[in-house]
Amino acid sequence: MDDGRNDHGAGRDGSGPPRLTFPDAPRLALEETLLALTSQAADVLATQGRLRALLRAIAAFSGDLDVHVVLRHVVEAARELVDARYAALGVVRGGHLVEFIHSGMDAETVALIGDPPKGLGLLGQLVEHPEALRLRALAEHPAAVGFPENHPPMRSFLGVPIRVHDQVFGNLYLTESANGEFSDEDEQLVTALAHSAATAIANSRVHTEVQEQRRWLSASTLLTQDLFKGGERATAQVARHAALGADADLAAIAVPGVEPGTLRVDAAAGILAGQVSDLPIDIDGSHAGRVFTTGAPRLIQDYGSTLGDGDTAMLGPLVIVPLQARDEVLGTLSVARLANRPVFTASDVEHLSLFAAHAGLAIELDRSRSDQELMNLLLDRDRIAAELHDDVITELFSVGMGLQGLAGRVQTDTAVHSRVLEMAESLDTTIHRIRTTVYSLRSAQPGNRSPGPSHGPSHGPPPG
Structure with a gap:
């Protein structure tokens, strides 16, 4: 019997929870909104x-x-x-x-x-x-x-x-x-x-720059210490320390060659050092020659590919800087890495240039020290020559004169007379040899050369 109450949402038998029902269109819109929210949530999570x-x-x-x-x-x-x-x-x-x-x-x-x-x-x-x-x-x-x-x-x-x-x-x-x-x-x-x-x-x-500066400072300091210790040639020491400072696989120093218009690799360190040592380089048309004549550094990032086949094709990045002291260009300093190594940067060029300037001064000081040692040696020779000539020869000559006078007094004793004369002749021979030695010592000094024919000034091209 219907009592007039509205039981929308109840079960057909009047039992169970109430149930909401929607028309089809609103229900579809709600489902789409829920799907969109779910998709957006997934996108947010992603x-x-x-x-x-x-x-x-x-x-x-x-x-x-x-x-x-x-x-x-x-x-x-x-x-x-x-x-x-x-x-x-x-x-x-x-x-x-x-x-x-x-x-x-x-x-x-x-x-x-x-x-x-x-x-x-x-x-x-x-x-x-x-x-x-x-x-x-x-x-x-x-x-x-x-x-x-x-x-x-x-x-x-x-x-x-x-x-x-x-x-x-x-x-x-x-x-x-x-x-x-x-x-x-x-x-x-x-x-x-x-x-x-x-x-x-x-x-x-920034960190790399600091490490590079430390490495180059260490290389410069060790170079100076090793140069004053002596032993190894100065250019060989410069090449060795340059390779360490630049973290390079090869370092080489080229100086003016004997033939005009050429350079010669005077020292090298690292791989291929044996192959490039004493290698002649034409100044015209070469990277090193251009640096030597212009005094400007050069950076080549793929050096090996410019040379064709050969051992040097292993090399990639290359930096060449002038090696000079004061206003004189002594040669060039080159550092190279293998083709698969990191390239050199502008900072590397700057560091190597500063090292080369330091090395040039160090070489100049080493040369000055060598010149001073040579001068001391020559002064010692001159002193020895003077002592031999002024003192020793005079005394020996005096002894020789005495022996000759003694020989005249012992003429009655033939054996003694003959022996005294032999000793006098031996003394004369010794004096002659000492004089020859004195002449050799003095003629070995620069500027004391034996006179020779004058050919006049040379008008040919300057060497190197």
């Missing part, structure tokens, strides 16, 4: 996860002070952060790609590809225009020039510059996104990573 990954990546390289270790960590972190198959960091200096650190390729593939990229094509695009670049397909970009033989295929691409103190230090390159292409969020994350990497790189460069 974003939080990526941000945590970014923080972990930053923490991984922020504590390192070795710039090369920092760069390696940055490359690995960038690849993992955006789930890319390949990643690389190209260091830019003077508008050129001078160092390339990569991740994702095995050693066999790297060996098959050969030389690292030179910064052409799309990589060169980022060198010339350091701005973030994101591509769905590499081949679609106008600057794309293809890949070398044995290079793995790459389609999606993301490039982000790294700026240190408003100067482009290099670029991060990422390819082959696991999602098919890189997203705007990927670009933002890598950009944030690049900003943090710039700070870590700046800190590591």
